[in-house]
Amino acid sequence: MHQLALAQVACLVAVWYAQNRHKQNSQIPRVVQLEGERVRNELMTKVLTNDQCRNIIRMSPSAFVELCNLLVKEGGLRPTTRITVEEQVAKSLYLLGHNVTNRALSFFFYRSGETVSRHFHNVLRAIMELEDKFLNQPDGSQVPSEIFNSNRFYPFFKDCVGAIDGTHIRVKVSPIDAPKFRGRKDFPTQNVLAACTFDLKFTYVLAGWEGTASDSRIIKNALTRQECLKISEGKYYLVDAGFMLKSSLITPYRGERYHLKEYSRNPPRNARELFNLRHSSLRNAIERAFGVVKKRFAIIRSSTEPHYGIETQKQIILCCCILHNYLINADPDEGLLAEVDAELNNNSEHQEENHSNRDDSDDARMGEFLRDSIAATMWLNYNM
Template identity: 60%
Template sequence: MLRGGKFYPYFEKCVGAIDGTHIRVKVPANDAKRYRSRKQFPTQNILVACSFDLKFTYVLAGWEGSAHDSTVLQDALTREDKLKIPQGRYYLADAGYALSPSFITPFRGVRYHLKEYSNHSPENEKELFNLRHSSLRNAVERSIGVLKKRFPIIASGNEPTYGVVTVTDIFLACCILHNYLMGVDPDNALIAEVDSELMHGEVESATPLMSRNDRYRQGELVRNNIARNMWHDYVANSR
């Protein structure tokens, strides 16, 4: 739970961040097209959710690399072992996902990435929201980055050796080990290395009863309210 600082109470109902990551996989030639991602080689598109202490709280592996992130998320929300979101809570997600009360995305057409604000402070409520959204959502990119550095077997640059089922099992095992290690041996040097790469852009980086438009409008209300309150306090404290 977030307490104090520039994120509280604005993001007090946020439970973590989500993102997708691609892991190379070996598949038969007739399945290669389905698994081929934008990287032009077969991958799995894996959805992960993490908390702000860089631990994974949900993982859905097995989807073809060609599957859109929003498709994988929809599966995560409707399958038996689904991603559960407490009532009134939400995850932070990037602009590739649909804005909703459960998944708060950044404002489009506004500066977003942390390095874009390194020399220029936010100039309005949307920019301030995006800056702090990026700072928090960065947790999932950091988690994925640390995971791949800890376990090179799942690094996307490696030539795949195993098929879909085995890669799924390996990835889940690595996440379990990662969570354990973050509790007993976080390896701050490794985390710092990932943070540095993220700042230089070297690491890669969706309620059923509501219509899509209704979900968007309710998500927009949540986002606008956070941005407005945050900007009001930011301006007041800057005087």
């Protein structure tokens, strides 16, 4: 009954806004009664708070209205004869946020399964049309403010443009394909590579790789594919020890502490440890970004098998990242970020991939020289 109530509220949000878009009112009416096959949507004077709305449709009322406007103007989303844009978006947000089945949505909203599915895919396509607006790779022309405004990071990391990592998201594949998708987990996953800036906005997302694929293998593909990860000359990303060291991908020193929790009561003892500490402090942005987007959208964090095949799941992941970037400005949720930070702080588990073949290329040596230079300068400044 709880899920039914939440879904009906989301539906009423859409209907109410469709009927009252001319009103500059950011409050959403509350469902009083659910009965039989239809909702008696009597409105009470008491309204839902922003937090309650975030629990239902993953964003505030004002952010919801603005998103609908964007999906119409720039995403090409259109109403149908009987169903408004707002209802289509509300249903899709509820599905992304709560990971309900198509059959459940069909029951909740009193629409056919075909209608619900068609609207969901229409909304996904419209959201993906916003990719160029909300998911852009940095050109490196400016030093990130999170670095520039900190004497811990500036000028040492002045050429750093962001952080990169991979995350495993459960995937639905055939029994034949399952073994190559079954990596670290007991179930099939896809290894999703993503880059983000230090304000937690995703700048590049590559989904679909098998769970058994290593981060190094995926990053090599990302750098050479048609829609590639672009790194301006002289700039670099911070990555963990599972990646290869290059002039454009700076890893922490191996054999040294390199996770924030390891330094909680033990200050760095040498240049390499100091570098790893500050490297980890900055690179933590990608873990926080993954944490927030997964906590907001249950469809990509669920431990149960997805309801959609891998191609649709790839679209869903991209859409969740686009919505995440939109909400960073449209509806920042400090409470959600605090939850993620607390979980990351309490989670001491980490894995480091070991690569037996050392990369002796010129680019790797350039990366090593750059890292050593940063570490030496940083250590000298630290001891002044």
